[in-house]
Amino acid sequence: MPRERPLAPDYVRHTPSQPGGGRNRAALVEKARLSIKQGSKSFSAASRLFDRTTRERVWLLYAWCRRCDDLADAQEHGGELGDQAGALDRVEAIRVLTRRALDGQPTADVAFDAFGLVARECGITQAMADDVIAGFALDAQDWRPRSEGDLLRYCYHVAGAVGVMMAVVMGVSPLDEDTLDRACDLGLAFQLANIARDIVEDDAADRCYLPVEWLVEEDIEPGQHTKPHHRQELADMATQLVALMEAHEAAARIGAARLPFRSRWAVLSAARIYSEIGREVRRRGAAAWDYRVSTSKSDKIRHAAAAFFEALANNPPHPSEMPRWTRANLAERAASA
Template identity: 45%
Template sequence: MNQPLLDHATQTMAVGSKSFDTAAKLFDARTRRSALMLYAWCRHCDDVIDDQTLGFNAMVDSPSSAQQRLATLQEQTQQAYAGEPMQTPAFAAFQEVALEHSIPPKRAFEHLEGFAMDVREERYITFDDTLRYCYHVAGVVGLMMAQVMGVRDDAVLDRACDLGLAFQLTNIARDIVEDARVGRCYLPESWLIEEGLSPTALADPAYRPQVARLANRLVEEAEPYYTSATAGLAGLPLRSAWAIATAHGVYRKIGLKVQRAGENAWDKRQGTSTYEKVALLIKGATQALSSRVVTPAPRPSGLWQRPD
């Protein structure tokens, strides 16, 4: 076992995603190692594109420079799959995970396409466009994480993708103002038009009522994806089901807090307390156990369907 790689991944998770860190501790040792190292790669790619460290100190950079960094990530990903020695810890970690769990190169490059959408400053006209972005940056991560947990059933993979979509919709709702301050907007332009807003207006406190309505709409749109994801727990090993049920609860709670806070949701970054995490951990255990005996509900109709 390469302990330095695991230490690096563990620190990356602890600093970069407090929301998922608690849940990740519930995996069995082998799954936890792979999940942490996969996360470290995802976090590294995100940071490289934004020229930041663990989600902090974001810098607005020139498109050409960002494009060059994206090309480097794509090249390093190809090298990882080719079995070449990797110098960057995050890519060494990804190489181990991808080869051990037979994660198809297609998945990794689909994830990198999400960063490419940022580099191209892609516009999101409809909600389907927003969901397509969510797929690349989070739905695909759900697919890869599920594969790390041993999932190969397409129906269960659909539910894993749905959870990724729900997580990202929650993230977008929580970060509307923060994203707007660095010139990014993932809300559908059609929604903005309905509210009489431009993307640049989202950071203006004068428009908080409209922003709150948009966030509420995102949280509501996430709900059927969270519901669908719950039914996927039956297809996971028990400890993995416990971890994912807990992460599900933590992220969903953040969305509900954004919704309840209304216009004040962006006065501070919304998150969950230690007490809330413990309560959600207990609830997750109950959900994981009940998934062993309850027949999963059919996937709700009308949900966005992943490519493939």
């Protein structure tokens, strides 16, 4: 019987597994710092409040999130969406590069190598990364939420799961399920604020994250929700989004209280900045999309100062009712989809 030939000759050497694919850590951190500075002024400002080690790790994780988002949407640093042809292929490329990074293999992409490094340092798992990548896959499939539960499942993938990884980066044990749940709540709150602010921008990109059931309840014709004659109905739905945001924001503060002081301060600063975006959308009502809601540098300083005293007191009120949607039931919903 002839001997089977090996898939690779015995003399071929496999690349040894190394954190960051063997890249210099300081160089990866610097590239990640520049990425967050360009990609998110709000998050960049809040990240400065972490201790040095945590701050660098947060930057490394952010760089991967930003790069994945840009690859998935064919854009640069969150700018205008590019040609969406081949979106599913780009998501598959994200999966392959992420898997290589987690295996300690070089990826030829700084952001993925940065992710491999922080994952090795903090214990981020393939399952955690897969939860985030699933959100990019939903957009690539031109997915639309039918119900509120569908909306929150999307928010879980694109932001709640990121919150879980951020908590691990801050030193929360992967076994501390309750604190990870609260970190997920904060991610959900952030994404709900973003959706409320960006309804009209998303429509221009042929995306809609408002549940079909909400649109039907408002008696809005398909594809017509951003038309001027529906601005009040749009404001009503934005108010629903902000109410959900506030429920998850309040729950997140319980978890923030368990973090070290500087991490707590940074998280509460980010919570104040992002939730203010949602509340400003609600305050503006039908005029919320006349121009983009944003926070000024002075606003960020004000929120950081208020968060300092909140972190110092460290006595968040317990919500009278916890959010309806939890990390567990959203993950279950995703698994059964």
